[in-house]
């Protein structure tokens with residue numbers, strides 16, 4: 138695969154009517170988005186979104202109607218494979234970036250997975266980031282009613298508030314606070330303020346040559362994740378619930394749906410948590426591999442997003458960057474040096490209904506800090522089922 142690969146792919150998502158097409162139209166006029174292919178999917182009988190996107194060129198690829206995350210999932214893969222073919226045979230001169238606009242109802246994780254799990258595509262493309270639009274007027278109600286909207290926000294690298302011109306300041310403030318909790322690592326922007334151009338929305342990846350100096354803490358959302366679960370080796374024997382705000386009082390409920398009456402108690406986002414795992418000192422690759430394998434195989438569908446920087450025992454001066462969506466792990470990348478000078482293993486997991494105790498015990502065991510009643514790494518390697526919760 139020649140130079141120019143892997144090509145960054147950004148996923149633009151947001152609930153129905155959130156303003157995806159409007160933003161895309163504006164972005165396509167930005168010179169930074171030259172040589173960008175936009176893949177738009179449609180839900181409904183008549184494909185109209187491509188008519189609304191004003192730039193009529195080869196860059197716009199229309200998928201047949203249907204939901205990208207399910208019925209047309211194969212088509213996304215075909216479309217991306219076709220782009221590579223066109224590039225390699227010279228039918229496209231240059232392809233700097235791909236933007237996939239999902240339908241408003243899509244759960245973005247399968248879309249991301251279809252790119253990241255494909256053996257050939259993963260060589261040609263890399264996930265740059267997820268941009269999620271949230272309507273400032275309807276956002277709260279949408280998050281209450283639709284778990285897809287919660288997932289869209291939880292996996293975001295950038296959240297763009299739209300229709301802030303129509304919403305009150307107090308409502309916007311409350312929505313921002315909620316989004317920050319759902320997605321501690323995401324940068325929240327306002328579409329009606331300056332600074333929502335292509336430069337702010339793209340190049341979210343840590344291993345893009347231009348952004349290698351990016352702040353790792355910000356990329357991991359680590360500071361914000363401190364507000365939630367933060368497991369620093371074993372220093373966390375105090376009561377977990379102390380560190381959570383009032384919403385988490387309800388998070389053990391088992392209802393999948395908002396039943397309307399006890400509105401607050403059944404918010405979908407009470408089920409979404411972010412966990413920050415920190416270990417000082419190098420970790421052997423086999424331990425990290427086992428941690429990620431066990432997490433993904435046992436609770437993959439509950440693991441919405443995972444990002445991390447790892448200090449490997451085998452090569453501590455070059456951080457290993459890991460990046461995953463549900464069961465899919467992007468091929469790990471190595472950075473030439475520690476971007477912020479601070480070594481150590483830092484992982485951030487965003488989960489939906491995942492048992493927190495399991496994560497904490499597994500991480501402690503594999504970083505060789507087993508707690509009482511928890512096996513150590515050797516025992517776990519001999520018997521991965523040794524930790525309850527599998």
Ligand SMILES: Nc1nc2c(ncn2[C@@H]2O[C@H](COP(=O)(O)OP(=O)(O)OP(=O)(O)O)[C@@H](O)[C@H]2O)c(=O)[nH]1
Nearest residue numbers: 152153154155156157158159160241299300301328
């Ligand atoms: N006032 C206001 N209207 C907006 C803003 N952003 C989008 N809209 C309007 O909201 C409506 C829906 O916008 P679209 O861009 O079509 O939304 P979408 O997310 O692509 O919609 P779907 O494709 O149905 O999911 C349009 O009438 C837009 O003009 C905004 O920031 N302010």
